[in-house]
Amino acid sequence: xxxxxxxxxxxxxxxxxxxxxxxxxxxxxxxxxxxxxxxxxxxxxxxxxxxxxxxxxxxxxxxxxxxxxxxxxxxxxxxxxxxx
Numbered sequence: 012x013x014x015x016x017x018x019x020x021x022x023x024x025x026x027x028x029x030x031x032x033x034x035x036x037x038x039x040x041x042x043x044x045x046x047x048x049x050x051x052x053x054x055x056x057x058x059x060x061x062x063x064x065x066x067x068x069x070x071x072x073x074x075x076x077x078x079x080x081x082x083x084x085x086x087x088x089x090x091x092x093x094x095x
Contacts, residue, residue, distance in 0.1 A: 014055045017075045026073035030057050038085045045071065049085050056082065 012033075017026060034050030034057055041047070041063070048059045052075065060072035 012052075014075050014077060017052070017055070017057070023070065023073060026057070026075070027059060027070050030059055030073060040084055042084075047084075049082075 012029065017029065021029060030050050030052070034052050037049045037051055037056075039046055039048040042060075044062060044064050046061045046063045048061065050057045050059065055075045055077050057073060057075045058081075059070060060074075062069045062071050
C-alpha cells in the first residue's frame with residue numbers, strides 16, 4: 012500500500028486497522044486533548060490521533076505522510092536516522 016492509497020481510498024477504520032496490522036510503533040506525544048501515536052509503515056509514517064478525554068477509546072484521525080517537517084514533534088525523544 013502506498014501513501015496515496017492509504018490517505019485517499021481507505022476509510023478511517025481501515026487506516027487504523029492497517030496501522031495496527033502493518034505499522035511499527037515509534038513514539039507518542041500529547042497535543043491538547045489528543046494522544047498522537049507515530050507509526051512507521053515502511054514507505055511512510057502514520058499518526059493515530061486518539062481523544063484522551065474519552066479515556067483513550069476513540070480514534071479521531073489517522074493520517075499518513077512522508078514529510079520530515081511533520082516528524083519534528085517526535086525528533087527529540089527518538090532517533091529516526093536509521094529509517095532514512
